[in-house]
Amino acid sequence: MVATPIGNLGDLSPRARSILEAADWIAAEDTRVTRKLFSAGAAAPRGRMLPLHAHNERAQAERIVELLRGGATIALVSDAGTPAISDPGAGVVRAARLAGQPVFAVPGPNAAIAALSVSGLEPSAFLFCGFLPATGERRRSAIEAVRHVPAALVFYESPHRVVESLGDLCALLGGSRIVVVARELTKLFESVHVCPLSDAVDWIEADADRRRGEFVLVVDQPGEAPAAGDVETERVLAELLAELPASRAAHVASRLCGVPRDHAYKLALALKSR
Numbered sequence: 001m002v003a004t005p006i007g008n009l010g011d012l013s014p015r016a017r018s019i020l021e022a023a024d025w026i027a028a029e030d031t032r033v034t035r036k037l038f039s040a041g042a043a044a045p046r047g048r049m050l051p052l053h054a055h056n057e058r059a060q061a062e063r064i065v066e067l068l069r070g071g072a073t074i075a076l077v078s079d080a081g082t083p084a085i086s087d088p089g090a091g092v093v094r095a096a097r098l099a100g101q102p103v104f105a106v107p108g109p110n111a112a113i114a115a116l117s118v119s120g121l122e123p124s125a126f127l128f129c130g131f132l133p134a135t136g137e138r139r140r141s142a143i144e145a146v147r148h149v150p151a152a153l154v155f156y157e158s159p160h161r162v163v164e165s166l167g168d169l170c171a172l173l174g175g176s177r178i179v180v181v182a183r184e185l186t187k188l189f190e191s192v193h194v195c196p197l198s199d200a201v202d203w204i205e206a207d208a209d210r211r212r213g214e215f216v217l218v219v220d221q222p223g224e225a226p227a228a229g230d231v232e233t234e235r236v237l238a239e240l241l242a243e244l245p246a247s248r249a250a251h252v253a254s255r256l257c258g259v260p261r262d263h264a265y266k267l268a269l270a271l272k273s274r
Contacts, residue, residue: 001089001104002077003110004079006109006185007188009042011109011186012037012043019106020038021044025049025050025074026047026075026076028051029051029052029077029083030051030053031049031050033079034049054088060092061091062095065095069101082107085110085130112128119152119192121221126151126153127149130155130156132161149222150221151221152218152220153173153221154218156216157214162181163205166181166200166201166217169197174222175196175197178195178196179194179218181193182216234267236253236256246269247268250264250267253268
């Protein structure tokens with residue numbers, strides 16, 4: 001499993017280069033993309049290439065196992081980065097292991113780890129979420145499912161959906177959570193922007209160039225979970241704020257829920273900011 005550059009060809013490791021040049025076969029997500037990598041001088045492989053993508057992985061896994069049983073060495077690559085991380089490859093690994101064939105990692109570039117390393121965040125943990133679903137309802141359900149996970153959330157996103165995804169992240173996770181928008185990592189126009197989720201859509205829409213390229217979005221981990229009493233108070237406030245200004249809603253909620261009025265007012269302001 002050979003990691004290949006996500007942009008800068010200099011990131012291909014000497015070990016990865018030697019593996020690619022010595023392998024009998026190279027299984028590539030898109031053979032055209034991999035040939036461009038080779039034609040740019042990153043490596044000079046001698047092995048034959050076979051396509052391995054989401055639509056043929058099961059069939060190709062069987063073929064690869066047969067090749068391995070015949071003594072062949074196969075290097076598996078994706079279009080960019082580490083194979084089987086939001087890219088094809090995991091099915092081949094399972095099939096090879098079930099057949100008793102050894103599988104080795106040749107580590108290297110990975111967009112999620114690269115984004116975390118330049119984020120400046122210090123989460124106690126992170127959750128790699130991959131690509132969000134393309135449709136609005138499914139995307140929002142996926143975000144809701146990880147809303148309270150006590151970890152930084154790492155998403156991949158395309159330029160065509162990044163605005164919609166940032167909008168949904170803000171609406172469901174809260175505008176105060178910090179997001180790192182990492183674009184075109186290791187490439188010529190690499191940029192990393194850090195801001196609250198509430199500002200992210202405006203920032204990215206302010207310049208058409210900011211919507212180009214491939215994105216990694218890192219959302220900082222949530223703050224401390226609200227106390228049990230706050231959960232009920234927030235539920236009541238959410239209903240009251242639909243009809244009343246924050247100060248009046250806080251006054252009513254403090255009487256209904258038995259919490260100090262100033263505390264209810266702070267919760268009301270936080271809810272409004274979301």
